[in-house]
Amino acid sequence: MTPTEPLAVGVAAQSAVRPPLPVKLVIAGGFGVGKTTAVGSISEIEPLTTEAAITEVAAGVDDLSHTPRKTTTTVAMDFGCITIDPTLKLYLFGTPGQDRFGFMWDDIVEGAVGALVIVDTRRLDDCYAAVDYFEHRQVPFAVAINAFDGKVEHALEEVRWALDVAEHTPVVVFDARERGSVRDALLVVLELALARTEG
Structure with missing residues (x-):
C-alpha cells in the first residue's frame, strides 16, 4: 500500500457517511x-x-361545506421530512390555510427552494392567495390538484386558466393520501427549483 492509499480510503469513507443535503x-x-x-x-x-379543534366561532368563519367531517385546523404549521436518496433530504413545512394566520407565512417560507400549492377544484378561490404569494416573491412552485374522492372537477388547463399561472408553472393531479403520489408531486417542485438554479 502506498502512502497515499490510506488517505484516499479515508476521504472515500467520509464521503460515504456525509449526511444528505437538507432542502426546505x-x-x-x-x-x-x-x-x-x-x-x-x-x-x-x-x-x-x-392542529386545534374547530370551534363554533371558527366554523362561522371557515367554509366547511366541502369538508363537513373536518374537525381540526392547522393554526401554526405542519412539519415532516423525507429522505429522497442518500444525498438529499426534504424538510416539509405546511402553512396554515386561513387568512387570519397569513402573518406566519414569511417565517415559514424563508429559506425554502420551492413550494407545492395544493388546490381543491371545488373551491379554487381559496388558493388564489397562495398562488399570488409565491408569484410575488418569485419562489418556484407547482400547483397540485388534490383528487378528492378520486376525481377532480375541472381539467388541468381549465385550472391553469382560472388561476392565471404562467406556462412554466407545472399543474399536476395528485392524491394527498397516497405516499407515492405526494412524492411525485414534490419531485416536480424539486425539478423546478433545480432548473431555476441552473438557469
Whole structure:
C-alpha cells in the first residue's frame, strides 16, 4: 500500500457517511385542501402538527361545506421530512390555510427552494392567495390538484386558466393520501427549483 492509499480510503469513507443535503419545501394552499394529510402521508417521522379543534366561532368563519367531517385546523404549521436518496433530504413545512394566520407565512417560507400549492377544484378561490404569494416573491412552485374522492372537477388547463399561472408553472393531479403520489408531486417542485438554479 502506498502512502497515499490510506488517505484516499479515508476521504472515500467520509464521503460515504456525509449526511444528505437538507432542502426546505413548503406545502401551501387554502383551508382544508389536504396540506396536513400530504405531510403526514409522506413523512418518515411522526409529523409535527399544530392542529386545534374547530370551534363554533371558527366554523362561522371557515367554509366547511366541502369538508363537513373536518374537525381540526392547522393554526401554526405542519412539519415532516423525507429522505429522497442518500444525498438529499426534504424538510416539509405546511402553512396554515386561513387568512387570519397569513402573518406566519414569511417565517415559514424563508429559506425554502420551492413550494407545492395544493388546490381543491371545488373551491379554487381559496388558493388564489397562495398562488399570488409565491408569484410575488418569485419562489418556484407547482400547483397540485388534490383528487378528492378520486376525481377532480375541472381539467388541468381549465385550472391553469382560472388561476392565471404562467406556462412554466407545472399543474399536476395528485392524491394527498397516497405516499407515492405526494412524492411525485414534490419531485416536480424539486425539478423546478433545480432548473431555476441552473438557469
